[in-house]
Amino acid sequence: MNSATFESNHKKLGMISFDSSNLGLVNGASFQHYIKVLLLPPGYALTVDFNVYETKNPTLLFINTNQYLDIRSANENKAFLIHYNRDFYCIQIHDEEVACDGLLFNNIFENPTVDLQGDELQTISQLFTQIDDELNFQDRSSEEMIRTYLKQIIIRATRQWKKQNLQNEKLDLVSTDQDFFRNFSRLVNIHYKEKHSVADYADLLNLAPKTLSNKFHKLNLENPNEMIKNRIVLEAKRLLLYSDLTIKEIAYQLGYEDPAYFNRIFAQKAGKTPATFRKEIKN
CATH class of the missing domain: 1.10.10.60 (Homeodomain-like)
Structure with a gap:
């Protein structure tokens, strides 16, 4: 995966792959005004809204348009960035279905990361690959297929975020x-x-x-x-x-x-x- 984009009637979604050799592309202004979903391998360090995170496991991050993102260091292992505008997929409009607003996005806990391991990592990686396939194929059904895969990523990540942040010894919530x-x-x-x-x-x-x-x-x-x-x-x-x-x-x-x-x-x-x-x- 290098770079591919879908665009139609103001709706836009794209995906790129990157590593330590092209961090400037991700950190520049090109993607600042898009909603972003990142899949990062271990060993990346980044700043999200002025807090520093280091990935110890494969990690998903969800970044809204107004958030500050700076990937400070990377390695030779590929990371992936999905970027899209509100016309393609609006968090608030679809929130009744995916229940991510306030958790993955705009959360008071200020933890935007979701660790991935085992079957969950395999499933999320496959969804990224399926989006890439649709971006490269593109027929009349591609838009809805891409949106369906994106929604699956958000739903699965929301479930994982709850398990990792709202169901532990410190905070066991019903x-x-x-x-x-x-x-x-x-x-x-x-x-x-x-x-x-x-x-x-x-x-x-x-x-x-x-x-x-x-x-x-x-x-x-x-x-x-x-x-x-x-x-x-x-x-x-x-x-x-x-x-x-x-x-x-x-x-x-x-x-x-x-x-x-x-x-x-x-x-x-x-x-x-x-x-x-x-x-x-x-x-």
């Missing part, structure tokens, strides 16, 4: 709890610019604020107030990197009338001021 945390994550991602308090989200979930906080405390999770702040600071980091907005303008865009208060929250979470962060990340 399905109702999984739905609760997924809904909380989705709500934060939708409303973080104008809703900054636990009470705001408790109201959206028809809960008392104390009940919402207790759900997190019972399961030894970071409290919801910190998760809300994490999402706000993450967006601030993206804007500091990708936009030319002033720090005051970023504060206003994120719902803070007092830029000094925004600066204090950012420094508390990031360990440095917004000005220092922007200077370091752009150098």
